[in-house]
Amino acid sequence: MAAEPGWYHAEGDPPGTQRFWNGGQWVGDPIASQPPTGAATADTGWHDPPASGGELASxxxxxxxxxxxxxxxxxxxxxxxxxxxxxxxxxxxxxxxxxxxxxxxxxxxxxxxxxxxxxxxxxxxxxxxxxxxxxxxxxxxxxxxxxxxxxxxxxxxxxxxxxxxxxxxxxxxxxxxxxxxxxxxxxxxxxxxxxxxxxxxxxxxxxxxxxxxxxxxxxxxx
Incomplete structure (x- = not known):
């Protein structure tokens, strides 16, 4: 997977979940997805991160x-x-x-x-x-x-x-x-x-x- 670090649905994880992709590998366990307000729920693709954040500090x-x-x-x-x-x-x-x-x-x-x-x-x-x-x-x-x-x-x-x-x-x-x-x-x-x-x-x-x-x-x- 060639993507920027962020929260995505990982192949093989339960539907409606996401986990953190650090740019090279999946990190941590899957958690419930929180799609943006008004956005269609999907089993793949990027979702807004939870309140704790996820984008690495420079x-x-x-x-x-x-x-x-x-x-x-x-x-x-x-x-x-x-x-x-x-x-x-x-x-x-x-x-x-x-x-x-x-x-x-x-x-x-x-x-x-x-x-x-x-x-x-x-x-x-x-x-x-x-x-x-x-x-x-x-x-x-x-x-x-x-x-x-x-x-x-x-x-x-x-x-x-x-x-x-x-x-x-x-x-x-x-x-x-x-x-x-x-x-x-x-x-x-x-x-x-x-x-x-x-x-x-x-x-x-x-x-x-x-x-x-x-x-x-x-x-x-x-």
């Missing part, structure tokens, strides 16, 4: 939505970590003007090591809950909601996805901030995951990132 729109979310997370993280930031600034002010780059780096690392773990973990926990709760209950983060995107189950295309899938998606966010607490090895892993997600966003036929594969989700237009 990589550009997903990147824009993520940029909005990062801005929100940055502001909240700055509020949570502000005492640590001011401690770093004070420590740097105390250094002589001819301090080497190695000395400067050592001072910053010392301040972070002495910082209350609760604040660092608090910033990481907020990042996790922001993604988990909004996706699990509303179908998308602020950035996605503003740009008309929703996270859906990859098989049924229903949104919001299950809480289990939303939680698995959000774990990558938690690991990202914990990289600053647990060391460079975790940070390197986060960078690799981010790069892999960027490549997959353009290379995968359904524009899925690493978190989509982990959570078994896709991002669709509302």
């Amino acid at each position: 990589p550009g729109r997903r990147i824009a939505a993520r940029a909005i979310d990062l801005l929100i997370l940055l502001v909240v993280s700055l509020v949570i970590l502000w005492p640590i930031i001011t401690d770093i600034a004070d420590a740097l002010d105390a250094l002589p003007s001819n301090a080497s780059q190695e000395e400067t780096q050592a001072v910053i690392e010392d301040v972070i090591e002495d910082a209350p773990a609760g604040r660092l973990l608090g910033a990481a926990l907020f990042t996790f809950l922001y993604d988990f709760l909004m996706v699990g209950f509303l179908g998308g983060t602020v950035g996605k909601l503003l740009l008309g995107l929703r996270v859906a189950n990859a098989d049924s295309m229903r949104t919001p996805p299950s809480l289990d899938r939303a939680g698995r998606r959000a774990l990558s966010r938690l690991i990202g901030l914990l990289g600053g607490v647990l060391g460079g090895g975790v940070s390197a892993l986060v960078i690799l995951i981010s790069l892999a997600s960027l490549v997959l966003l353009f290379a995968d036929s359904r524009h899925r990132t690493v978190m989509d594969f982990i959570g078994q989700t896709v991002v669709v237009k509302k």
